Amino acid sequence: MSRRPEAPARGARRHRTRSTSRLRGWLRHHRAMALDSAGRLLRAPVGSLVTMLAIAIALVLPAALWLALDGARLLDAELTESATLTAYLAPGVEAAEAGRIDEALGAQPGVASTRLITADEGMVEFQQALGLEDALARLDTNPLPASVVVTPIDPGPAAMRALAADLEALSGVEEVRLDLAWIERLRHIGELGRRVALALAVLFGSGVLLVVGNTIRLAVESRRKEIEVVTLIGATHAFVRRPFLYSGAWYGLGGGLLAWGLLTLGGNWLAAPVAALAASYGASFGLPRLGLDGSVALIGCSMLLGWLGAWIAVSRHLAEVKPR
């Protein structure tokens, strides 16, 4: 309104100092509001903890599922690496000829390595695996054919299928088996799990928004008078929002840290039985951990959701008090 006229040269300098002091004031208010809202949370520890726990519980389920899928992916990679084809040779192929066929298979493009299992070796393995030594020992002749275990260079399902067809065309090879069905099944389950995890993350993320939104809505309600007064004397929407946004972010931080703690606790609790289960299958599979990246992502998402929930709650309130 009424400003004293100033000389233009001084005006420019004044403008600069005014904008730096405004920036300083803005930073000061941010710091003050961050501390103020943290103080308010600490002054109502039970209520704050309940909100944070609600956030944590909403985050734990999708995060745990995501971790489990991460583990499944590791397992999948391990399995793919150990994917092999088995070429069964025609019955009655002699040991010397079996060796030649083994070499021929090894020379095929796309084959990384081969391992010959003669009919006798096959019998021994079979007996050991089934514990039927007595019953099988009574057989007069060995009914098993010799076989070659082929490790392909490319373990992808399409490449494996093509290689199987090529190998089957070689003379002396009766049949090539590749057991892809269960690997593919595992992949489908993995894909399904990923989608379920995504859907759950969206659902539970919305849950976090609602929890924080509702908590902040109540806080706004209890400070309605203050908001009214500062708006009357020229507070911007950003100024009004700021303490609530910090509250939302603090709730998110607390919820994220609690979720992290719950996941770590749950991981430790499940680690022993999972290791025992894996050992019984002869695999060394441990539960995957969050790691630094995962922890930062979890807590960051949680804070972001808290902030966003607060933003929505305050903005709704501000829209209500707009002048007509």
Place this chain on the structure above:
Amino acid sequence: MIEFQHVGKRYGGRFEALANLDFHVRRGEMVFLTGHSGAGKSSLLRLIMRLERPSRGRILVAGHDIDRLHPSQVPFYRRQIGVVFQDHQLLYDRSIFHNVALPLEIQGVEPREGARRVRAALDKVGLLHREKALPIELSGGEQQRVGIARAVVNKPALLLADEPTGNLDPQLSADIMALFEDFNRIGTTVMIASHDLALIARLRHRTLRLREGRLVGDQEAA
């Protein structure tokens, strides 16, 4: 300073709170706004503060059509107006000092400079010794003076007051009005809505009289 051009305000499309208001308050003037309750005094002040917008006509404040302000500019516009409310609008969980400091806090004034200005304003209204008190510990008249200190701490060019002496006895009311006159003397444009006709008559300032939303009298200072 304030110019109303054929301003009307309707609520809910039917009730006409203000009709065809046309007047001009010059810079540095002190003006009373009178009328029975419901005559439209508060509505008029709310229009100037842009808490509401006119249904018709134009309102110019310091030469700017305030209806054209972008919503994001409105807070900055309000910072240039000091407002004293009948019910004080103080925050009861903060000390007197922090209540008065609120407009400066909103503008990001540096705390040391802010404290100096807050104390100057409190000194002006005679409450410097109560700066640490909470509003609830103060009498009605003292609370009103805190409200005035908060309104002037920014050194606004325009000071609005809505029934500032509403619940005060005659002596306190006279003191409050004397404060407004002091601010007016140093160049602040002052507009006070009041139905205390006896007090207004004694003070001899320009008086705008409203009845049922219409301007029925514009009596220049005697």
